[in-house]
Amino acid sequence: xxxxxxxxxxxxxxxxxxxxxxxxxxxxxxxxxxxxxxxxxxxxxxxxxxxxxxxxxxxxxxxxxxxxxxxxxxxxxxxxxxxxxxxxxxxxxxxxxxxxxxxxxxxxxxxxxxxxxxxxxxx
Ligand SMILES: [Zn+2]
Numbered sequence: 001x002x003x004x005x006x007x008x009x010x011x012x013x014x015x016x017x018x019x020x021x022x023x024x025x026x027x028x029x030x031x032x033x034x035x036x037x038x039x040x041x042x043x044x045x046x047x048x049x050x051x052x053x054x055x056x057x058x059x060x061x062x063x064x065x066x067x068x069x070x071x072x073x074x075x076x077x078x079x080x081x082x083x084x085x086x087x088x089x090x091x092x093x094x095x096x097x098x099x100x101x102x103x104x105x106x107x108x109x110x111x112x113x114x115x116x117x118x119x120x121x122x123x
Contacts, residue, residue: 008119
């Protein structure tokens with residue numbers, strides 16, 4: 001059961017009720033029910049496919065390889081800077097989401113408050 005609901009894309013942080021509504025699909029992360037926006041959809045599919053084919057533990061060039069991916073370059077260098085121009089809270093939202101992405105830790109009370117405030121904000 002998810003504790004929170006948001007229109008934000010859990011990958012890039014945009015408000016999908018404002019942008020990226022078309023082709024968005026539901027996404028869940030650590031008790032937050034949100035979305036993957038249309039723009040992040042193919043990127044996150046490519047990324048997940050890559051992750052399923054490469055194991056960071058026995059793949060020596062996992063990291064190098066990663067940043068060379070076309071889709072990763074596009075997302076990081078072209079797409080996210082646009083997002084951050086249009087949605088000032090998106091960057092912090094991504095940081096907070098990432099904090100619990102690869103660990104079993106939960107957010108602190110302060111971080112949760114911050115997340116909620118961003119999720120409730122309109123931009
Ligand atoms: Zn997105």
